[in-house]
Amino acid sequence: MANDKLESSATPDDTPPSTVRVGLLGCGHVGAALVGLIDQRNDAIERASGVRFEIAGIAVRNPSRQRDLAVNPDLFTTDAAEVVGDPSVDVVVEVIGGIEPARSLIVDALKAGKPVVTANKELLANVGSELYALAAANEVDLLFEAAAAGAIPIVRPLRESLLGEDVRRVIGIVNGTTNYILSRMAEDGADYHDALAEAQQRGFAERDPTADVEGYDAGAKAAIMASLAFGVNVVAGDVYHEGISAITQEDIVFARHFGYTIKLLAIAERFDGPVEGVADGQGGDREAGATGEIGVTVYPAMVPNTHPLASVRGSFNAVFVECAAAGDLMFYGRGAGGAPTASAVLGDLIDASANLRKRTFRPVPSGHRSRIRSVDLLKSAYYINLETVDAPGVLAEVANAFGRNQVSIRSMEQHGMADQARIAFITHTAYERDVQQTLRDLRALDVVKDIGSVLRVIGS
Amino acid sequence: MANDKLESSATPDDTPPSTVRVGLLGCGHVGAALVGLIDQRNDAIERASGVRFEIAGIAVRNPSRQRDLAVNPDLFTTDAAEVVGDPSVDVVVEVIGGIEPARSLIVDALKAGKPVVTANKELLANVGSELYALAAANEVDLLFEAAAAGAIPIVRPLRESLLGEDVRRVIGIVNGTTNYILSRMAEDGADYHDALAEAQQRGFAERDPTADVEGYDAGAKAAIMASLAFGVNVVAGDVYHEGISAITQEDIVFARHFGYTIKLLAIAERFDGPVEGVADGQGGDREAGATGEIGVTVYPAMVPNTHPLASVRGSFNAVFVECAAAGDLMFYGRGAGGAPTASAVLGDLIDASANLRKRTFRPVPSGHRSRIRSVDLLKSAYYINLETVDAPGVLAEVANAFGRNQVSIRSMEQHGMADQARIAFITHTAYERDVQQTLRDLRALDVVKDIGSVLRVIGS
Numbered sequence: 001m002a003n004d005k006l007e008s009s010a011t012p013d014d015t016p017p018s019t020v021r022v023g024l025l026g027c028g029h030v031g032a033a034l035v036g037l038i039d040q041r042n043d044a045i046e047r048a049s050g051v052r053f054e055i056a057g058i059a060v061r062n063p064s065r066q067r068d069l070a071v072n073p074d075l076f077t078t079d080a081a082e083v084v085g086d087p088s089v090d091v092v093v094e095v096i097g098g099i100e101p102a103r104s105l106i107v108d109a110l111k112a113g114k115p116v117v118t119a120n121k122e123l124l125a126n127v128g129s130e131l132y133a134l135a136a137a138n139e140v141d142l143l144f145e146a147a148a149a150g151a152i153p154i155v156r157p158l159r160e161s162l163l164g165e166d167v168r169r170v171i172g173i174v175n176g177t178t179n180y181i182l183s184r185m186a187e188d189g190a191d192y193h194d195a196l197a198e199a200q201q202r203g204f205a206e207r208d209p210t211a212d213v214e215g216y217d218a219g220a221k222a223a224i225m226a227s228l229a230f231g232v233n234v235v236a237g238d239v240y241h242e243g244i245s246a247i248t249q250e251d252i253v254f255a256r257h258f259g260y261t262i263k264l265l266a267i268a269e270r271f272d273g274p275v276e277g278v279a280d281g282q283g284g285d286r287e288a289g290a291t292g293e294i295g296v297t298v299y300p301a302m303v304p305n306t307h308p309l310a311s312v313r314g315s316f317n318a319v320f321v322e323c324a325a326a327g328d329l330m331f332y333g334r335g336a337g338g339a340p341t342a343s344a345v346l347g348d349l350i351d352a353s354a355n356l357r358k359r360t361f362r363p364v365p366s367g368h369r370s371r372i373r374s375v376d377l378l379k380s381a382y383y384i385n386l387e388t389v390d391a392p393g394v395l396a397e398v399a400n401a402f403g404r405n406q407v408s409i410r411s412m413e414q415h416g417m418a419d420q421a422r423i424a425f426i427t428h429t430a431y432e433r434d435v436q437q438t439l440r441d442l443r444a445l446d447v448v449k450d451i452g453s454v455l456r457v458i459g460s
Numbered sequence: 461m462a463n464d465k466l467e468s469s470a471t472p473d474d475t476p477p478s479t480v481r482v483g484l485l486g487c488g489h490v491g492a493a494l495v496g497l498i499d500q501r502n503d504a505i506e507r508a509s510g511v512r513f514e515i516a517g518i519a520v521r522n523p524s525r526q527r528d529l530a531v532n533p534d535l536f537t538t539d540a541a542e543v544v545g546d547p548s549v550d551v552v553v554e555v556i557g558g559i560e561p562a563r564s565l566i567v568d569a570l571k572a573g574k575p576v577v578t579a580n581k582e583l584l585a586n587v588g589s590e591l592y593a594l595a596a597a598n599e600v601d602l603l604f605e606a607a608a609a610g611a612i613p614i615v616r617p618l619r620e621s622l623l624g625e626d627v628r629r630v631i632g633i634v635n636g637t638t639n640y641i642l643s644r645m646a647e648d649g650a651d652y653h654d655a656l657a658e659a660q661q662r663g664f665a666e667r668d669p670t671a672d673v674e675g676y677d678a679g680a681k682a683a684i685m686a687s688l689a690f691g692v693n694v695v696a697g698d699v700y701h702e703g704i705s706a707i708t709q710e711d712i713v714f715a716r717h718f719g720y721t722i723k724l725l726a727i728a729e730r731f732d733g734p735v736e737g738v739a740d741g742q743g744g745d746r747e748a749g750a751t752g753e754i755g756v757t758v759y760p761a762m763v764p765n766t767h768p769l770a771s772v773r774g775s776f777n778a779v780f781v782e783c784a785a786a787g788d789l790m791f792y793g794r795g796a797g798g799a800p801t802a803s804a805v806l807g808d809l810i811d812a813s814a815n816l817r818k819r820t821f822r823p824v825p826s827g828h829r830s831r832i833r834s835v836d837l838l839k840s841a842y843y844i845n846l847e848t849v850d851a852p853g854v855l856a857e858v859a860n861a862f863g864r865n866q867v868s869i870r871s872m873e874q875h876g877m878a879d880q881a882r883i884a885f886i887t888h889t890a891y892e893r894d895v896q897q898t899l900r901d902l903r904a905l906d907v908v909k910d911i912g913s914v915l916r917v918i919g920s
Contacts, residue, residue: 037785043627048691049825050624058790109585145621151787156613156620157613157616161605162613164501165501165807290733306773308772311768313769323803325497326611327800328793329611330791332788333790334786339786340786340787343622343786344626346624347620347624347625349624350623350624352622354822358820366508380810
C-alpha cells in the first residue's frame, strides 16, 4: 500500500500509518466524489496525518447502476445496516440525505462506538440535538462540516475557534441556487422566471425548486448554525421563511439605485435585551420578547453594496459572523456540489480518524431548547414599494400611515407613471408588527392602488 | 467560583469544571485585551467547554506601569522565566513579539510539557519549524491562530479542514495598514503620503511604517501560511517582497479604468509542473524551476473588481485559498488589533486546555525545508506604465521590445500630454525574467522617457 514516495516521510507522532476502513452510506454526487478524492489523496493524507482510508462498503439503492469509480464493484450493497454493522468498519460516512433511514443508521453507528461524518442538513436541523447527545454519551465524534455551508469551513470555526467568543449575529448566503438567480437578475437584467430556468438548465436548481427558492434549504442551515453559534438547540421548524419568487426586476433596479444588492439571507441572532415594553426581570424569561431569545429567519433583503456579502456572486455562498471581540468575520466558498461537499466530508473523516487513534472525540456542546423570538418582535429597516394615484396630498396620507405606527421614513423616491405614481420607501429600523400594521393601514387607503415588494434592509 | 447561572449547566462530558492556570508573557494591547476577555467570558467558556481560566502570572517589562485591568497587581513580574517555570502554570501565552526572549521562553515551556499559545508571527516565520518539532517531541500543543491573520480563523482550517485538500494557491491581504492606505487612495483620491499620514494618525500605521509598507509583516504571515498550506518549511527569508510606497494616484486611476483595484498581496503557491525548458525527470527536482517548488511573494497587484479580494476594504484582511476539490474559499476579518487578536488567542487557549484535559495534542505536520522557486521564474500578467515621446512609430518600437522578449500585450491605452504620451499596457502571462528584460530594452529606447509603475495583475 505504501509507495516509494512515502518511504522517507515520518508520520507526525512516529507511529506506523494506520488504515481506517470507511463505511459509505449513499453514493450520489457527494459519495462518488468522496470515493474519487480518497483515491487521489490517500498518499498525501498519509504523509500529513499518518492515516490512510480504505472503502469497506458502499450502501446504495441500486448496486447494479453503472458507476465510473475506482473501487471493487463487490463493495456495493443495498444493505446499509450491514455496512454499519460490519465489525471491520471504523468510521461511517452518511451522504444519503433525508431523515430516515439516515437517522437510524447513524444511531446504530454511534451506539456501536463508530464515529460518523454526515453532510445531512435536513437530519441535523431536525434531530441534531438528539444525535449530538448520543455521540457524546458514546464518547465518539459526530462531524458535519459539509451540512452547514458545503465546502466552507464554518462548523469548525464556530465549534472551536469562536467557542469563547460572544457571537452576536450570523448572516449567511447559504443557498447557491437563489444566489445564482438573484445574481443573474442583478447583472443581466433577467426576470425571475428566466433566471430560474437558466439555473435549472445549468444544474444549479432542481426541477421542483421549492426547497431552494422558498428558503427551506437555507432555513435548515440557519438552524444548524444558530445552534452552534449560540450553544442552544434550534430546529428547522423554528425558522421564519420568506422566499425570492416575488422579487421583480423593478426591486433590483430600485435596490441598485439606493446602493443595495438583493440577497436571500439566513440570519441567526441572539438578543441581549428585551423587546421595548416587555418586563424582563425575575421570571421575565418566560415572557415573549425577553433577553436571551434567538431570532432565526430566512428572507430576501437589501444588502448595502459596501457590505462584504453584497459581492458574493453566482452560486457562491458566504457566512458573515458578527463577534464582540473578533469583530466581523466572513467565510466564503462553494456551498454545494459533489467535489466541494466531498472535500468537507474528507476533512471531517481525517479529523475523526485522528481522534479515533488518540481515543478522544470532540463533543458538540449540548444546548437547551432555545426560546425563539417571534418575527413580529424582530426589528429591521424596510424597503416598501407602493403604487398610488398621482394626486396632491397622496404622500401626506401615505406618510401619515407610517407615522402613526411608529415607522419612520429614511428615504423616499417617487416616479410618476401617467395618472399613477410608484413610490419606494426605505424606513428606519422598526418592529415587524408595526410594519405589518402600516401595510394594513396603507392597503385601506383609497390613494394606494397596490403594495409591491416589502423587503428588509440590512445595515452596513 | 461557579455562580447561580451555572448550576444547571452540565459540562459536555459530565466531569467537574477544571480551572486552567495561564502564564501570560507580555501585556501590551493583545495581552491586556486577553485579560479583559477572560474576565468577561469565563462563565460562558465554562458552560461551553467545562474549563475556566485563571491568570497565574503576567510577565512585563515595567510592572509598576498603570494598567486598568481586573487582576491582582501582585500578578505582575519582570521575571518571565519564573512565570514559565511556575509549577502551577498549566498553559503559557506568549504575546511579547520578536524572536528573543520569546523563543527561549517558549522552548522552556514546551520542554516542561506546557502547551503554548502564541501570536508571534516574526518568531514562527523564522524558527517555527524548530518549535513545531519540539512541541511534537514533547507531545504538547503549540497553537498560533493569531499569528497568521489576526482574528481570521485561517490556521485551524489549513491545519484541519483542508488537511486532505490539494491546496493550489493562497492569496492574502494580510496587512491592514497597507490595505487601509490603498483603500484611501482608491476611494478618496488621496496620494500615498497623505493616506499614510492619515493611517498613522488613526493608529493603523507605526511611526516607522517600513515593516508594513515594504511588505515584511505580510511576508512573515505568507511564510507561516505557505508552511501550513503545503506541509513544508518556508521561512521569512524565502519571501520575495515589493512594497506599496511607489504606487501613485495615476496607477489607481488606470487600475479603475481597466476594472481593477490595487491591493498588497501575499501569495504562496505550489508548482505542479516545471518551468518551460527545465528538464524535470529523474533528479529534476535538483534543478531550479522543477515541479514541487513553492513561490512565496508579497507585492502590490491589480485585482479584478469581480474577485472577492477586490472588495476587502479599509483595515480588513482576507485570505483566499484555491483548492482542487473544495474550489475557492475566502476567510475575511480583522487581521490586527488588541481585541480581535486576543479573541484568536482565547480560541486557542480553550483548545489547548481541552486537549490538556484529554491528555492529547495536535501536532503541526513537520515539513522538510521547501525549495523556493526564484521570482525570475514566476509567471504573471503585468501592468506597465510608460512615458514616451509623442511621435509616429513610437508604439511600434515599444511593442517590438515586448514582442522580442515573448511578452505579449493584452490591452493598451494611450493618453497624449503636450509633446509626450503616457501609455499603459496590460500583458498576458509572462515570466518575470522576460518582463525584466523587456524593461531593460524599453529603458534603452530613445523614445521612452520614463518607466512608471510596473505591477502584477491577478487573474479573475
